[in-house]
Amino acid sequence: MTVRAREPIWIAYLTRSEAGRSAAYRPQPQISAPAIAFPSMRDADRGVLAFAAAHHLILAEHVASLLGSNADAARERLARLQLAGLIRRTRMLAIRPGGYQITSAGLAAIASELPPPRLDPGRYWLWLAATKGGNFGPVDRVLTEREMRARDPQRDPAELEAQPPDPTADPSEPIGPCFGVRPGGTEVPPSTGLHYPDLLLVTSAGRVPIELELSCPGAERLGSIMSGYAAQPDIRGVLYMTDDQQVARLIETVSARLGISELIHLQRIG
CATH class of the missing domain: 1.10.10.10 (Winged helix-like DNA-binding domain superfamily/Winged helix DNA-binding domain)
Structure with a gap:
């Protein structure tokens, strides 16, 4: 893909x-x-x-x-x-x-409110460059995890429960009160915390989170994150990228078990 x-x-x-x-x-x-x-x-x-x-x-x-x-x-x-x-x-x-x-x-x-980036030898780097068109349609904007975390307001977790996502909201604005999604979906306590993808593509038809998985996250954790994405009405699809066959099989297995295979897209890299 x-x-x-x-x-x-x-x-x-x-x-x-x-x-x-x-x-x-x-x-x-x-x-x-x-x-x-x-x-x-x-x-x-x-x-x-x-x-x-x-x-x-x-x-x-x-x-x-x-x-x-x-x-x-x-x-x-x-x-x-x-x-x-x-x-x-x-x-x-x-x-x-x-x-x-x-x-x-x-x-x-440049009057940026982002913090200085840290030097992390264990991180796999994501960078941006130029392309056009694609299976998800034209992309209007790309947000990195750093930008999403910095832009998300510091909200009391209880407020997240009282403000469900609005499917008609402007896709350039945060998902409901935040860009992050709650692992496990709406059925878990709001104090669970938020998960952020590595990149977020903003399109006119919805959002496409991109997850780079180069190590096995565990079936329970992976399923919880996928459920969080599935609970968001403006998520058009989720693209998982991996260079590991075991991780690829796990992604396919967990998404099929949750009944959201059409939402989850897999691309092998490397």
Whole structure:
């Protein structure tokens, strides 16, 4: 299955073979530079910073696709932003190219309320790039987990019970009071807590959460999350992506047992 979008969308991740390759799997020292005054902030610079704010890590290739430039021009722009102290360069693996993370100064420069991204060596990275069209139709907007968690209001769990989702709500606004879904659906206590997908595609016909499953989550937990999605009237479909055959079989088995196979879509990667 191919999911395409008007906005840039691509997904990159570290495979298990890379993560387990000798002693290469260790956080590399962050490469920082003294901050200098940034003479003029262009729209393209703001776009790169906004892109970096939404993600844990970005690469020069992603910026090149985002701006429609070549990789050398993207690296030059990133170098200028780094020298200005708006982003920092970091490496997760010695065998992988270095990436960039936005700094507190960079977030302030675009008036972003998101917190600075953390360096997490155990995380599989999701990044965005450009495509068009697709089985879920045109995509109007893409939200990352960081953005959803930051935008969700801090609400008393009891309020969630009193405000059920509105199927006619604007898809660009949170699902009911929140972007997150409650594992187990509406039949569980509101204090259970919310679950967020790795990405959320917003389309005119509804929402499409994307879950990247590279390890087995357990049948009970997986079923609880799927039930939470099924209870939301504006979820058009849920796309699960995995490189593990065992996880793929579990996804198919659990969705069939819950009777929601038509809602759950599976794509094998790697």
